[in-house]
Amino acid sequence: MMTQKPWVNRSLTVLTYLIAFAMFFPILWMVMTSFKTEADAFAFPPQIIFDPTLANWHIALFDSNFLEHLINTLIITVFSTLVAFAFGIPAAYALAYYQTKRSDLTLMWLISTRMLPPVGVIVPLFVIFRDLGLRDTHTGMVIIYSAMNLPLVVWMMRSFFLDVPYEILEAGRIDGVSLLQEFRFIVIPLVLPGLFATGLLCLIFAWNEFFFAFNLTVTKAAPVSVYISSFKTAEGLFWAKMSAGATASVLPVVIAGWIAQRQLVQGLTMGAVK
Amino acid sequence: MAQSIALNAAQQEGEAIFSLRRLLPLPTILFMIIVTQVPLIVTLGYSLERWNLLRPERRRFLGLDNYPDVLSNPDFFTIIANTLIITVSVAVVTLVLGICLALLLNRDFAGKGIVRTMLITPFLIMPTVSAVLWKNVLFNPAFGLLAAVAALLGFPRPDMLQDYPMFSVIVVIVWQWTPFMMLILLAGLQSLAHDQIEACQIDGGGPLVLFRYIVLPHLQRYIELAVLMQILFILSVFGVIFVLTSGGPGIQTTNLSYGIYQEAFQRWDIGEASAMGIFAIILANIVVLVFVRVLRRGQAEGVAV
DSSP, X not given: OOOOOHHHHHXXXXXXXXXXXXXXXXXXXXXXXXXXXXXXXXXXXOOSSOXXXXXXXXXXXXXXXXXXXXHHHHHHHHHHHHHHHHHHHHHHHHHHHSOOTTHHHHHHHHHHHHTSOGGGTHHHHHHHHHHHTOTTOHHHHHHHHHHXXXXXHHHHHHHHHHTSOHHHHHHHHHTTOOHHHIIIIIIHHHHHHHHHHHHHHXXXXXXHOOHHHHHHOOSTTOOHHHHHHGGGSOOSXXXXXXXXXXXXXHHHHHHHHHHTHHHXXXXXXXXXXX | OHHHHHHHHHHHHHHHHHHHHHTTTHHHHHHHIIIIIHHHHHHHHHTTEEOBTTSGGGOEEOGGGHHHHHHTOHHHHHHHHHHHHHHHHHHHHHHHHHHHHHHHHSSOOTTHHHHHHHHHHHXXXXXXXXXXXXXXXXXXXXXXXXXXXXXXXXXXXOXXXXXXXXXXXXXXXXXXXXXXXXXXXXXXXXXXXXHHHHHHHHTTOOHHHHIIIIIHHHHHHHHHHHXXXXXXXXXXXXXXXXXXXXTOSTTTTOOHHHHHHHHHHTSOBHHHHHHHHHHHHHHHHHHHHHHHHHHHHHHHHTSOO
């Protein structure tokens, strides 16, 4: 951006590399620890070069409850995203193309629900879930996470719909295309990249969520985030296994996030920054 | 003539479809009312009751008595203070770091994509994993990396979570949220028009002048947005505190979320927890009101989308 002397520019670049490495280092260290033996994980001085082993990955994944919780996470994130899409896409479609006086208000209200502090609603949700038998069920968590992601879906999809030129829709309507056909064959193909990005964001948020999961599940439906938190007291002995489990549980989301870097900003600011 | 009749029919049909399509947001609105607004009102209702789940038979209507109870508890003010300390210090530190990183990344250099990818990764890690990682592998006073490095340099091994609990909590949250700030501010920098920069440089402005009078004013709206958004999330931080310190030692790192969790699900005092929840909602609402204003202004000026 600014024109500078070459040596200034070069040292700034080196500084950037250093900061990036420092920020990334804890994650790198976690991944490295997961390939160590438990003895190497505790060695002093810390081992940078070591004989990598997959033994702890095997134990962390297959000799524990990890996979059950991973399956819970998968079920909850996938279905909550689908539900949020089923409700949110038609809403976004209408709010983009058929604006009324209330459209703006509806949108603002929707974002405001995303900003509600979870502690403000957790107590009644707990009681209601207990009374309806929704506590510790996949259904219950799907309801919570689809509500959590719905404002995001509406906001993002609306902005993608707004990018579709209205003339294309008009041309379709003159040719007598029905609403469903218009949706299926004209609009959806045009917003497919946006749909993909929105889906990734929903998956990331649902995957990483902890507060609701922790308070509304026990064991049957508890996702990976809750399972990992149980390592908070497992101090000492099993760092390599813990690191292997932790690495496995963040891997899908880290990859999703790397793919959707650009949309991440958009999703986090409710579409305010593209 | 025939043409205009056909057009009229098409218009009428169009209007019918139009009104039908306006109803499409209705399921979303109903769903969101049921899942978010109804519990909100129920929280308000519970806050007026004496209701402990361990003694459900003693449940009765209390009126506003829970509120003076909450407010007369000195711990409550410590908890509010902790919440504000965490929120404000995280916002300030991530903002400064975020601006620096965004400026550094807004240049051309080899490996920029990889650097950016590395920098955003802490944000993608689930909070419980971050906290477990920092607590054990990095902060552990006997075997943690930090203690090992201190020992190698000849310093005593620090017990971060015991001796500097608040600082440790803030460090972990800052580590997680700096990428968020950086990403938004980078988006802001990239939307800055080149002719503005060139005009400033032609007028003889150095880098500092450029930053102060061109870059910073342009970034202002992005900064406002990022800070407000972040404040909303940080006010409700739970996982990191739960794993890292369990609010302790004592209540040194208990924030509003963790305090309400303890009141509701460890002491099972539904009434008082709900009253505390109302305070959390009020706090967040103040921030949301400001946020919506900023968002609207941004839209009016065409900067935000």
